[in-house]
Amino acid sequence: MSDVAPRPPMLSVREALDFMLAAPRVPLATETVPTLAANGRVLAEAQASTIDVPSADNTQMDGYAVRADDCASGSATLRVAQRIPAGHVGQFLAPGTAARIFTGALIPEGADAVVMQEQCEASTAGLVTVRHTPKAGEWIRRAGEDITAGGVILGAGTRLRSQELGLAASVGLASLPVLRKLRVAVFFTGDELIMPGEAPGGQLPAGAIYNSNRFLLRALLENLGCELTDFGIVPDTLEATRATLRDAARANDLIITSGGVSVGEEDHIKPAVEAEGRLNMWQIAVKPGKPLAFGEVRRDGGAAYFLGLPGNPVSSFITFLLFVRPFILHQQGVAGPFDPRTFAMRADFNWPKADRRNEFLRVRTNAQGGLDLFPNQGSGVLTSTVWGDGLIDNPPGQTIAAGDMVRFIPFSELLH
Ligand code: AMP
Numbered sequence: 001m002s003d004v005a006p007r008p009p010m011l012s013v014r015e016a017l018d019f020m021l022a023a024p025r026v027p028l029a030t031e032t033v034p035t036l037a038a039n040g041r042v043l044a045e046a047q048a049s050t051i052d053v054p055s056a057d058n059t060q061m062d063g064y065a066v067r068a069d070d071c072a073s074g075s076a077t078l079r080v081a082q083r084i085p086a087g088h089v090g091q092f093l094a095p096g097t098a099a100r101i102f103t104g105a106l107i108p109e110g111a112d113a114v115v116m117q118e119q120c121e122a123s124t125a126g127l128v129t130v131r132h133t134p135k136a137g138e139w140i141r142r143a144g145e146d147i148t149a150g151g152v153i154l155g156a157g158t159r160l161r162s163q164e165l166g167l168a169a170s171v172g173l174a175s176l177p178v179l180r181k182l183r184v185a186v187f188f189t190g191d192e193l194i195m196p197g198e199a200p201g202g203q204l205p206a207g208a209i210y211n212s213n214r215f216l217l218r219a220l221l222e223n224l225g226c227e228l229t230d231f232g233i234v235p236d237t238l239e240a241t242r243a244t245l246r247d248a249a250r251a252n253d254l255i256i257t258s259g260g261v262s263v264g265e266e267d268h269i270k271p272a273v274e275a276e277g278r279l280n281m282w283q284i285a286v287k288p289g290k291p292l293a294f295g296e297v298r299r300d301g302g303a304a305y306f307l308g309l310p311g312n313p314v315s316s317f318i319t320f321l322l323f324v325r326p327f328i329l330h331q332q333g334v335a336g337p338f339d340p341r342t343f344a345m346r347a348d349f350n351w352p353k354a355d356r357r358n359e360f361l362r363v364r365t366n367a368q369g370g371l372d373l374f375p376n377q378g379s380g381v382l383t384s385t386v387w388g389d390g391l392i393d394n395p396p397g398q399t400i401a402a403g404d405m406v407r408f409i410p411f412s413e414l415l416h
């Protein structure tokens, strides 16, 4: 018999994530914003097109609009009876004539093909010789070939990127209904923290470190389109931590903290959140980033979600990418799933020591189509995240030998 309590089993990355994604969504009101100001927002309602795109048949080329039948000889000479620049409407194209036409211009009635100008020879006498036998429909963009009127172009829950905004504009949508931004509060625990530029005399005092997580987490949250409130560095005391939590919960949907989530004497996050709300302290079988705190902080008439990230910067970064990002997307009303695409790639290194946790190794693609490992995988070594261009998702208990195929997740899958 042992008087040591059995260690609770660690959650897998999947189990922790599924739990977080089952949390109810914060209700977010719909607001209407100009399409020009909608980058990064989340569409509240599906959008349909009221028009065909293109709205009418038009030419893909500079050249001559013709009747294909008139050009069957492969060397037909036609009278150039009209000139149609883009934005202008031509006349009926009489048999035996051609229309000088420019990309984007509407095909005149009567014409059924465009011959590109490189295949034509114009004369000063207003004639053109067509040295090509066009097929009916050649170089014509058909009305509605991209979008037909009434068709849904963007679903509810779409995150609006450049492509979606361009598409919305192409059917004339000047404004879009979007969900209000998620309000996220952040603060940073640790009496050792100091802001860049604020070290006395420009010298980092003994025992102090720069608050790199503030820069890291803020940029991550800004990229996700959150409305941020930054409470800065909070002293390592229970009272200060509790007071900041209460403050932050008042006007925010989610509170994110860095550091202080272990169970040491200087770690006040756990007791503070427990006093102000509810907390799950998870040991997740993930490396780096084992402890993750997920819960809520009460306020009048509700609660804000709470996520406590580890203090080590690489742990913080990876925990954010694996857990916080999908949680935020889910809360923002984005239609899932949020799993990053992974790619089978060859490891060009050895990783002989298996870990019982699911490791996320910082690696970089090389010119030989394989992956190189950053030599220092320490959870405080931010250099690895700048040097690397992605992570290997290495299952628990797995060693890697050079030549093995592994699961690679490019940072681009996790940072948009
Ligand atoms: P903690 O999670 O508070 O035990 O911190 C773990 C490690 O991360 C310690 O070495 C801290 O000094 C470091 N750390 C905590 N917060 C930050 C921060 N905001 N920026 C950079 N490093 C931090």
Ligand code: MG
Pocket (backbone or CB within 6 Å): 189, 190, 191, 259, 260, 266, 311
């Ligand atoms: Mg600390």
